[in-house]
Amino acid sequence: MGLHVPTxxxxxxxxxxxxxxxxxxxxxxxxxxxxxxxxxxxxxxxKCNVDFAVLGTEESCTGDPAKRAxxxxxxxxxxxxxxxxxxxxxxxxxxxxxxxxxxxxKNEYPELGGNYEVIHHTQLIQELINQGKLALKDGDTFKGxxxxxHDPCYLGRANDVYEAPxxxxxxxxxxLVEMKRCKTKGLCCxxxxxxxxxxxxxxxxxxxxxxxxxxLETKAxxxxxGCPFCNTMMTDGLKNFNKEGEIEVxxxxxxIASAADL
Amino acid sequence: MISIALFALLFLVGxxxxxxxxxxxxxxxxxxxxxxxxxxxxxxxxxxILIALGQKKMFTRPIPALLHLAIYSAFMITQIELIEIFVxxxxxxxxxxxxxxxxxxxxxxxxxxxILTVFALIATIIFLSRRxxxxxxxxxMKEMKGWPxxxxxxxxxxxxxxxxxxxxxxxxxxxxxxxxxxxxxxVLGQTGGxxxxxxxxxxxxxxFDGMEPATLHVIERIGWWGHIIMVxxxxxxxxxSKHLHIIFAFPNTYYSNLEKKxxxxxxxxxxxxxxxxxxxxxDPYATPPEGAAEPQRFGAxxxxxxxxxxxxxxxxxxxCGRCTSSCxxxxxxxxxxxxxxxxxxxxxxxxxxxxxxKHGKDYDDGKSLLGDYISEEEIWACTSCNACVQECPxxxxxxxxxxxLRRYLVMEESKLPAELAGMATNIxxxxxxWQFSPTDRLNWKxxx
Numbered sequence: 001m002g003l004h005v006p007t008x009x010x011x012x013x014x015x016x017x018x019x020x021x022x023x024x025x026x027x028x029x030x031x032x033x034x035x036x037x038x039x040x041x042x043x044x045x046x047k048c049n050v051d052f053a054v055l056g057t058e059e060s061c062t063g064d065p066a067k068r069a070x071x072x073x074x075x076x077x078x079x080x081x082x083x084x085x086x087x088x089x090x091x092x093x094x095x096x097x098x099x100x101x102x103x104x105x106k107n108e109y110p111e112l113g114g115n116y117e118v119i120h121h122t123q124l125i126q127e128l129i130n131q132g133k134l135a136l137k138d139g140d141t142f143k144g145x146x147x148x149x150h151d152p153c154y155l156g157r158a159n160d161v162y163e164a165p166x167x168x169x170x171x172x173x174x175x176l177v178e179m180k181r182c183k184t185k186g187l188c189c190x191x192x193x194x195x196x197x198x199x200x201x202x203x204x205x206x207x208x209x210x211x212x213x214x215x216l217e218t219k220a221x222x223x224x225x226g227c228p229f230c231n232t233m234m235t236d237g238l239k240n241f242n243k244e245g246e247i248e249v250x251x252x253x254x255x256i257a258s259a260a261d262l
Numbered sequence: 263m264i265s266i267a268l269f270a271l272l273f274l275v276g277x278x279x280x281x282x283x284x285x286x287x288x289x290x291x292x293x294x295x296x297x298x299x300x301x302x303x304x305x306x307x308x309x310x311i312l313i314a315l316g317q318k319k320m321f322t323r324p325i326p327a328l329l330h331l332a333i334y335s336a337f338m339i340t341q342i343e344l345i346e347i348f349v350x351x352x353x354x355x356x357x358x359x360x361x362x363x364x365x366x367x368x369x370x371x372x373x374x375x376x377i378l379t380v381f382a383l384i385a386t387i388i389f390l391s392r393r394x395x396x397x398x399x400x401x402x403m404k405e406m407k408g409w410p411x412x413x414x415x416x417x418x419x420x421x422x423x424x425x426x427x428x429x430x431x432x433x434x435x436x437x438x439x440x441x442x443x444x445x446x447x448x449v450l451g452q453t454g455g456x457x458x459x460x461x462x463x464x465x466x467x468x469x470f471d472g473m474e475p476a477t478l479h480v481i482e483r484i485g486w487w488g489h490i491i492m493v494x495x496x497x498x499x500x501x502x503s504k505h506l507h508i509i510f511a512f513p514n515t516y517y518s519n520l521e522k523k524x525x526x527x528x529x530x531x532x533x534x535x536x537x538x539x540x541x542x543x544x545d546p547y548a549t550p551p552e553g554a555a556e557p558q559r560f561g562a563x564x565x566x567x568x569x570x571x572x573x574x575x576x577x578x579x580x581x582c583g584r585c586t587s588s589c590x591x592x593x594x595x596x597x598x599x600x601x602x603x604x605x606x607x608x609x610x611x612x613x614x615x616x617x618x619x620k621h622g623k624d625y626d627d628g629k630s631l632l633g634d635y636i637s638e639e640e641i642w643a644c645t646s647c648n649a650c651v652q653e654c655p656x657x658x659x660x661x662x663x664x665x666x667l668r669r670y671l672v673m674e675e676s677k678l679p680a681e682l683a684g685m686a687t688n689i690x691x692x693x694x695x696w697q698f699s700p701t702d703r704l705n706w707k708x709x710x
Contacts, residue, residue: 005707024703026694035706056704060693068646069682070561070668072529074689076536107525112533153647158524184652185322188590193646197695198681201643204595211590 003042007056008089018053020124021091023105025098026061027228033235034097034228040257041097041121047262048133050124052095058085062104069194076112079104083114097121097253099154099227100192106159120155122165122226122252129171129256136259142174147255148220149176150211150234151186152227165226165252172259174222179214187211189225189233196229212237215247223249269351269490276494283501287577290615294570297527299517306516309657314515319655323584326392329385333421336382337508339375340428347490357445358435369458376432376461383425390418400583405602410504410581417505424492429465431485434478436466443475444482510578511656517571518657523648526665531558561669564630565611568663575658576608585650585660591643598643600650600660606635607663632667641667642679 011018022045027034045052063078086094094116096102106118128134147169155161162183169176181187190200190207200206212234215223223238225231231249238244299306312318317334320327350356361368393401393414401414435457438444442453456463470478500506538544562568585600586592592599610631617625632638644664651659671677685695693700 003707005704007704024706026696026698029703029706030694030696030698035709038706054704057701059703060700061689061695063689065695066686066689067526068665069678069686070665070670070672071678071682071686072532072560072669072673073536074686076529076532077539078689078693080536080540103522103524107522108528111528153645153649154524157648157652159522185588185649187588187593188645188647188649190590190645193644194682194685195645197685198642198679200594201591201596201598201639203591203643205593207590207594207645210594 003039004046005042006053007058008053008091009056009058011053012089017090019051020093020095021086021089022052022054023062023094023096023098023101024054024059025096025101025228027232028097029059031228031232033231037097037228037231037251037253040251040254040262041125043257043262044125044128044134044253044260047260048128050128055085055089062101062109064100064104065194065197067104067108068192069197075108079109079112079114083109083112086114086116091116093117093119095119095121095124097226097228097251099152099158100229103154103158120159120161120164120226122155122168123161125253125256126164126167129168134256134260136171136256137261138173140173141259142172142222142255145174145222146177146218146220147172147174147222147224148179148215148218149182149224149226149252150179150189150215150230151183152225152230153186153188153192155226156186157184165224168252168256169224172255177218177220179218181214187214189227189230189237191229191233196232206237206240208233208237209240212241216241216243221247222255223247224252224255225249226252263354266352266354272491272494273348273351276497280497280501283498286615286619287501287506290611291570291573291577293566293611293615293618294568294573295566297569297571299519299571302520305520306518309518309520310512310516313518313655313657314512317655319653319657322653326582329388332378332381332385333389336375336378339378342371343375344493347486351490355445357448361446372432373458373460376428376459379425379428380461383422386418386421386425390415393418400587403583403586403599403601405599405605406581406583410605413503413505414581416499417503420492420496420499424489424496427485427489427492429462429485430481431489432459432462433466434470434482434485436462437470437473438475438478438482440467441475443478504579504581507578507580507656510574511580514574514578514658515656517574519571519659519662523651527662529560529669531560559670560673561671562663562666563632563670563674565607565614567670568607568631568666572607572659572663572666573611575660575663576604576611578656579604579608579658581605582655584653584655585658588649588653590645590647590649596640596643597637598640600664603636603640603660603663604658607631610635632670636667638671638677641671 008021024038028038060082061078062082063075066078067075094105099120102118102120105116149165149169151162166176187210188207189211215234223234225234231251234249235244238247238249317327317331320330346360349359353359392398435444435446436459439446439457440454446457447453470481500509559567565573581601583601589598589600617627641664646661648661651661688695688697692698
């Protein structure tokens with residue numbers, strides 16, 4: 001079955017407006033790995049008949065990496081354009097699978113006039129399960145598996161969301177194992193603050209390698225994340241240890257989608 | 263009378279010099295830019311009680327937290343005894359002036375102080391060992407070489423002297439008391455027995471038994487005067503030391519950022535310009551309205567471009583290095599150390615303040631925080647992960663300084679890593695940090 005992904009423009013043409021906007025983000029739209037996360041989330045939204053839409057080609061970068069790189073002009077230009085579009089569609093609520101988009105839309109748009117209720121996809125999925133709209137199959141997809149969760153900085157420390165992704169992993173037939181540095185003490189994957197888009201400064205190690213060591217120590221079979229950039233960094237980290245065949249890096253949405261047999 | 267005069271002199275000079283230095287630091291901090299941190303009083307008081315008074319964030323590392331708590335609680339409770347010393351110092355022939363009215367409670371109070379003081383002494387010795395023998399990595403990094411290391415050790419040694427004086431004073435007094443020769447006997451007309459202070463009733467006889475009363479009086483006086491002189495020395499040392507945190511931790515926590523850590527400040531000046539750019543009716547050649555403010559520098563090049571809260575942060579930092587030891591860039595060998603950012607900021611604003619006072623407020627020494635203190639390489643290594651902000655036991659925010667320095671480099675000097683310049687161009691042209699066509703944004707929907 002194909003994915004049902006209405007755009008805001010299509011809905012408006014039909015005189016409808018969705019309950020929630022799915023902000024896909026640049027990674028979720030263009031990065032091959034992150035696109036799989038996007039699709040997993042859409043499958044969940046479709047399964048639960050969530051009344052949502054995307055902006056499609058009208059979506060544009062939130063400006064997060066520009067702002068963190070010190071380029072406030074580019075950030076505010078992006079923010080103002082996005083706010084015009086969001087307000088044009090009278091968007092009230094936004095869900096996103098990218099903690100960077102999540103943080104920017106939630107915390108930095110209000111001062112520029114964009115006021116929306118913004119949630120991270122793990123929070124939405126948690127809500128859907130709690131409301132009984134999404135049931136996980138009793139299959140043995142993750143039976144006996146160990147899963148560790150890598151806290152994205154922009155979800156955890158930046159916005160104090162630690163519980164939602166963990167509660168989802170705990171719903172799986174798997175064991176949640178914590179890394180020695182987790183939650184408020186979680187170590188960054190190395191991508192934040194626009195580092196994703198540049199070479200690291202001279203040092204004695206890459207940050208994602210340091211973080212992957214934390215994950216390997218837990219002997220987890222799966223590294224779960226809630227951020228497309230963390231996903232890339234941890235995947236690259238595993239390659240550094242030639243472990244990419246043994247250990248998977250999966251987004252919490254992907255874990256839930258496969259546990260729900262979607 | 264001579265002793266009262268001496269005491270009064272010590273008191274006046276001690277407080278006076280301290281006050282003068284505090285005013286100087288205050289005026290340095292006020293060189294910073296305005297930021298509103300006076301909203302939400304209730305939440306601020308709550309934060310101060312939990313974080314500063316209650317030391318909540320210290321306890322994520324239990325061992326140093328307990329050791330620090332020993333010194334902290336001894337310091338706090340000793341203030342009660344210090345009040346008595348002040349009153350005694352100004353009252354002729356007075357000695358332990360609170361003892362007669364307080365009675366058994368006085369014995370309890372001094373005993374309590376003595377026990378905490380012993381704990382504090384143990385903690386001080388362990389702290390010295392952690393720094394100098396165990397050489398804990400976070401206490402022995404590059405930026406700690408030289409004065410910062412000596413500063414830390416001096417504080418700990420001063421604490422040992424302080425504790426020694428307290429027990430000289432109480433111990434000798436106890437032995438005199440047992441002989442009926444302490445001034446404390448006279449007040450209540452007692453001729454012997456013990457003052458029953460938990461530690462000194464045992465330690466006094468152990469150290470001083472069999473000594474001449476005259477010697478004991480001298481020891482007691484050395485203890486008393488030594489203690490109060492150390493108190494004033496310590497007080498005046500604060501202005502030159504990281505130890506200032508014992509005072510500044512409280513205002514610094516009160517004025518902390520109550521927003522979500524992920525939220526960076528909005529630059530109002532940019533908002534005005536972006537609004538103009540997006541307004542089709544705006545006249546780009548219009549002269550600015552009468553009385554419009556001088557355009558300010560974007561971001562921060564020097565310490566005075568930072569906010570007063572950044573500067574207060576820098577003076578409050580006690581260089582514990584929790585920030586640096588949790589910084590992903592530092593852990594992986596990069597130059598960035600959030601602690602160094604704070605130390606550099608403090609050293610620079612102190613230098614600027616001195617310069618302005620000496621040479622007038624337009625003086626330019628040709629140096630700046632960015633470049634002469636903090637290098638570009640340091641600030642570009644930051645992942646903005648907020649670990650340093652999270653770790654700081656008194657809510658110091660090194661990240662906001664790093665971002666402001668980046669803002670200056672990018673918006674005033676266009677000096678940034680080439681990849682980041684490319685990223686910004688991509689965002690502006692394609693609406694994404696990579697070179698993808700915006701028309702392809704929804705292609706994922708139909709891809710298998």
